[in-house]
Amino acid sequence: MAVQMDRVETFEENAASQAPAGHFPEQGAPGALPPENRLEMPTQSLRRWRRRDGRRPVRGVGPGAAGWVARFVVFVGALALTLYGAREMYEVVSVSRTTWLQWALLALFTINFSWIAIAFTSAIVGFVALLFRSRKTPAPVDGLTTRTAVVMPVYNEETSRTFAALFSMRESIEATGRGDAFDYFILSDTTNPDVWVAEERAFLALREQMGPGARLYYRRRQKNTHRKAGNIADFVTRWGGGYDHMLVLDADSLMTGDCIVRLAAAMEADPDAGIIQTLPLIINRNTLFARLQQFAARVYGPVIATGLSVWMGKDGNYWGHNAIIRTRAFAAHCGMPDLSGKPPFGGHILSHDFVEAALIRRAGWTVYMLPHLGGSYEESPPSLIDLATRDRRWCQGNLQHARVIGSAGLKWATRQHFATGIFSYLASPLWLMQLVIGIILVLQSRYVRPEYFSQEFSLFPAWPRFDPERALALFVLTMAILLAPKLFGLILTLINGQDRRDGGGAFRVIISTLFETIMSALLAPIMMVIQSGAVMQILLGRDTGWNPQRRDDGSIAFGDIVRRHWQHMALGVIAGLTAFLIATSLALWMSPTIVGLLLAIPISWMSGKKSIGLFLKRIGLLLTPEEVAPPPVVTRANRLQETFAARGFDEDDAFDVMRRAPEFRQAHIAMLPPRPVRKRGQVDPEHVLAEAKLADAETVADARSWLSQRERIAVLNDPLLLAKLDRLQPAA
Known part of the structure; x- marks a missing residue:
């Protein structure tokens, strides 16, 4: 633990004494991603299911x-x-x-x-x-024989928050002595060019501070097809073969190392487990609305969650984050189908987590919650309007389940989960x-x-x-x-x-x-x-x-x-x-x-x-x-967030960074995926428009004001267009 804390203090000292935010060590991008270890993830049918397509449980899975x-x-x-x-x-x-x-x-x-x-x-x-x-203290985990990928999907988030949370979780896991069993992936679906560049800068700086054994990786998808479900599926199909389990987080998730290690140990100990869900408590909330939610989740939440856990048993549900998943079972049975027709009832399924739990349970794997396992945290919307915005998406996703609830082969408890979500x-x-x-x-x-006397014969009047x-x-x-x-x-x-x-x-x-x-x-x-x-x-x-x-x-x-x-x-x-x-x-x-x-x-x-x-x-x-009495991982994450925010990554303009930091630009180019071969007669309109506007621009301010967000993304995706930024005059 002392060695770990020495590294912590060194990180903060180095961060405080860094050169200006635009300067980066000459590191480049090798190792931004590990070698691919692919898994097939076939799309599942909701209409057809044969019992022999599932598996026979090793242990009893009844309630x-x-x-x-x-x-x-x-x-x-x-x-x-x-x-x-x-x-x-x-x-x-x-x-x-x-x-x-x-x-x-x-x-x-x-x-x-x-x-x-x-x-x-x-x-x-x-x-x-x-x-x-029982109030007994759980026994310590002896060791882990499997490998787990800790995956954090992000979508236009503040890097100071997400990277601080992931780094503090990594520190907490390392402190348990089981750190070698875990790798860490930041899976970006970001569409904002400034946030994209901020993510890459934070990743490179953080990996440099962690050293060669960081096992920290970053990947940004060019197209965020199927949103979070597609983001996770992309990871599973490309790197899932290298990991027995994946711990799925949200951008606001935070978990202690002990909680994560115990989840991995529980998955190892139960050969039938497909998904094990924790009960996340709300933390770090300061607005009135968020504090109301935080208090309610802490005082009433365990009662509700424990009741669900007891009667659901191994037929539980999945809430999309702060849960560990058996990777190969997920790949084999959770390929998300599209619903026929157009949104809101057609298209990709927004509330994918319920459906993934249903499909993996259909295949004979169990899904359950460990409500007494502490150390799992999340945050909540800060206001009523923010909740309403998120709730609108959840409403559509849950009502889509009306087209899934009758799918072939589902367990009755799963159908009850869908019915509950719809009726909510x-x-x-x-x-x-x-x-x-x-x-x-x-x-x-x-x-x-x-009408005192109706047409029907009656001795007495009909009083409403x-x-x-x-x-x-x-x-x-x-x-x-x-x-x-x-x-x-x-x-x-x-x-x-x-x-x-x-x-x-x-x-x-x-x-x-x-x-x-x-x-x-x-x-x-x-x-x-x-x-x-x-x-x-x-x-x-x-x-x-x-x-x-x-x-x-x-x-x-x-x-x-x-x-x-x-x-x-x-x-x-x-x-x-x-x-x-x-x-x-x-x-x-x-x-x-x-x-x-x-x-x-x-x-x-x-x-x-x-x-x-x-x-x-x-x-x-x-x-x-x-x-x-904040848990150490929470205190550490909040402290790191302040340190990361001071670096200014989230405030900088992407074009300005590309111009003033050539070392970073080279690293950025090295992280770009190979450009697809263009077919004759087909053009990317954003790329063409970006190239034309850059040709007309005289200053960076011109480019910044003329280019749409998608066109700026096109510039960042093309080394040749990036080179054209250098000829532009700086903004006045």
Whole structure:
């Protein structure tokens, strides 16, 4: 460990004393990638599957006795709760003759209630499992006999963040004494020319500091076909044959060396394991919105994740990152097919991770989670608008699963995962429809003249009435089921002495939970409307892009916030006035929804404010153990990020760097892939336009302003066009 820390300090001293940011050691690019060791990755069929195409498990892969008991509790318990809730709602609406609107309300309530009921019963299983779990310290890992590639896909990210995280993870792994079992790949899909150059500069500088045994590699794809799924597939088909496993990260991932080594050891010990997933906790968050998510993930997340892990067993799911995968099994069975037709329901599958888990499980490999394995971390969107942007892509990806859920050969648990993911977005428009029908029914009962005597013979008039006492009792039951997972998490935090102290003590933990619950209640109707709009856009055929995520700053211009949320606020005004005019009791019943929508603009503005989040931190609210006592790998990554940021790679213009750093330009050219042979009669329009514009340009400023982003990429891809930059006059 002492030797490792000596290298750490040397790195920071060298970084601090570096020549200007444009200077690079004369290293060149040899070794930027290892020799290829290819694997075939055939595209899988969703329509055809033969059982003999799978494998026979070495060990039993069933859920076991405990798993079957958990499944009984989850599904039979949820069914019983749903039937009870449906019966009570029927009693509420059937005091008089039931109309078709009341039947619609009953149907929508039953569907929505079943959704929260299954979450409740799953949380009960997680709560019990955590309450009685063993507290024994896991035995140390003796050794590793397999090789693992740690792969970090990036897409237009800040290099100071991604390279700092990867370097700190490498240090942490080396400190375990098992570093020889791991290699490290940065897999870039970046389309921004400045970010591309920053990545290469950071890679060369970092590899120089690491020395000849770095085993750090960098590859940028020319075309980011199929996004992250294609990025990983490209790695598997070119280098996957050299590695038994791959540890897949996201650009915001961070994991301790002990966690990574234990994942590799778990994969070695289980010959049937195809994917082993960890539970990432959220760290490094400072804005109000992100701190709410961070606190919720830390306090309630383990309850939910443990419940899922217990009843899922070996039929688990994959969340796309912070997981280890058996490389050859992935190559043989996870080639991602395109869906027929155009987006949003056709084309490449956006939420590929669920489908990869389904395909590898279909082939006889197991997929499961180790929720108690600590040391796995991620970050979260800094504001409500940033979450909505990411959520739009997830919404489209999950709704695409409607075309995958019926695929041949899938396990029933896998189909349940797909159904859960689909309904997680359909729940919002169904909830909105339930609210609208409820308002219409109350309006009808107040203002529409009742038909006292129907055409059917009856001695008594048909009054359109509800049972208010049953309705109130059902509302209380619904709220209790909805909030129970939060209560379970709070109880577990309070009885765990260390977690309770790290959360600021029992009083602050309780206040933080209440505050998070209130904020979640205010945010819920906003997200309901946002997700309902996203579902509607997708049903109307509108595709989403794949925008890079903002990681730190949640501040957004107030005018942009107003443009994004004025409709939500207007809907709140209309709903509030309508409910108040109909009945005061209706306005009170709908008040959480109405208030959330009325405050959409200020809530969204507050959500991205770092100052509010830091104020809450100073007074001891929304604290998490990882924040009070940061793991060494987190502290190290944050420290390195500051060091890397000081190098200025992320701020420099790509053309300026190419002109002032000839050593780097040569290294960049050496890392370029061979240019494909051009067929007669075919031209690359970006290349042709870039060449023509460079011929007309007199200064670098001309080139920078005239060339589009794709044309700048074309220049960086061609040594001849790069040479033409030298003749341009520097910018004034």
